[in-house]
Amino acid sequence: MPLVKVDLYPGRxxxxxxxxxxxxxxxFVEKLGSASRM
Known part of the structure; x- marks a missing residue:
């Protein structure tokens, strides 16, 4: 489940x-270094 909700594109x-x-x-996950949950 994404942490970010995108409402920038009406009609998409x-x-x-x-x-x-x-x-x-x-x-964001990669920047935070939490990408070890692969």
Whole structure:
């Protein structure tokens, strides 16, 4: 479940928003060094 909710793109589908949110979340997780949960 992504940590970030994306409401920047009105009219986009939920799955597209989730994809963006997951990408952002992945970057945050990697920056925090918590990416060891693979």
């Amino acid at each position: 589908s939920t799955s597209q928003k989730r994809e963006v949110a997951e990408g952002i979340t992945r970057v």
